[in-house]
């Protein structure tokens with residue numbers, strides 16, 4: 334694990350313990366739609382959380398998306414992730430797959446997920462079968478739709494903010510139609526990070542009947558959690574998260590005549606605040622919700638389990654400056670620029686022995702090994718179930734990595750030669766040693782932690 338992550342985890346744990354202490358045996362109140370002040374609380378403390386009810390989305394899109402979810406499940410294409418939380422390796426209770434822009438990845442809780450590419454006609458991607466190809470296309474369409482709705486909702490938010498001084502209804506709006514004839518979000522013009530299109534969706538699935546243990550929500554007593562309190566990580570600052578919810582009648586479940594199945598809900602709370610009541614919003618099949626603007630930063634959310642099996646498609650703007658295939662390929666090219674194959678004898682040589690050049694290559698060596706190759710291969714063959722998209726690039730990255738291994742050996746052989754002054758060797762080692770040590774530690778960590 335990265336040192337910074339460990340440090341942040343530690344700080345968070347201390348803060349959390351303090352909150353729980355302050356709370357003692359009591360619980361903080363939370364409100365649901367059954368409570369009188371629910372809508373007022375929504376408007377005052379959670380206005381950037383918005384729901385669009387099932388009716389507002391075209392019914393064909395519901396059908397296509399719901400069929401896609403079921404196809405993923407039918408073909409065994411959803412997986413529990415081994416994530417790292419507070420220094421422990423844990424399997425997520427929800428089963429997941431990342432779908433998104435070709436070549437994009439999303440990193441959460443020390444795990445990098447590789448997007449199964451969503452299909453656009455012009456792309457030459459071979460899917461394992463038509464059903465999975467259709468499924469990826471469905472999430473592409475859902476993504477376009479949710480993005481258009483996000484733009485509307487952000488505009489509405491801006492209008493509401495400007496009108497805040499004017500009297501308003503008490504009820505937050507449930508949009509039933511696309512209402513895009515509103516002023517632009519960023520009237521000043523220029524790019525607005527908040528309205529970047531979603532580039533990936535993380536699909537979640539859980540059947541509570543087959544989960545023997547789910548954690549109880551600890552602060553409010555909201556019930557069993559499928560996903561614990563968190564902020565979504567690794568997103569563009571202030572970008573919205575848009576989620577489509579689909580719970581359905583499971584095969585083994587016996588419908589009970591007079592008691593409703595308990596509903597799946599989203600819990601929201603203000604981060605590190607035990608004064609403001611929590612907020613629980615039940616979801617029906619086909620509802621979508623949006624965490625607009627900076628809501629994901631100021632608030633935490635959790636998913637409270639209902640009794641039915643449930644899918645969600647969570648669309649996000651992943652921060653991908655170091656997370657695309659294009660990026661890592663170009664990094665590898667940079668590292669390998671220092672490698673020269675002598676045409677006379679076919680031997681590998683280093684072009685430069687400058688400390689900075691060598692160090693950069695070792696940095697990239699670590700990056701491609703731990704952030705890409707090990708992450709990919711640890712997740713096994715899950716991506717092959719969909720398409721051939723990642724196969725060739727991963728073989729190529731591995732090939733680059735092998736060349737970098739050779740480069741490291743060349744440096745170490747080189748500095749053993751007698752011609753080097755002590756200072757020269759020290760200079761190189763001073764920069765390289767930390768990276769080589771990091772490599773050794775990370776290799777050991779991977780061996781230990783992933784063995785389980």
Ligand SMILES: O=C(O)CCC(=O)C(=O)O
Pocket residue numbers: 535537560565576599634635636644645647
């Ligand atoms: O399933 C949901 O509604 C949200 C899940 C979630 O919070 C996440 O995947 O980050």
Ligand SMILES: [Fe+2]
Pocket residue numbers: 563564565634
């Ligand atoms: Fe989340």
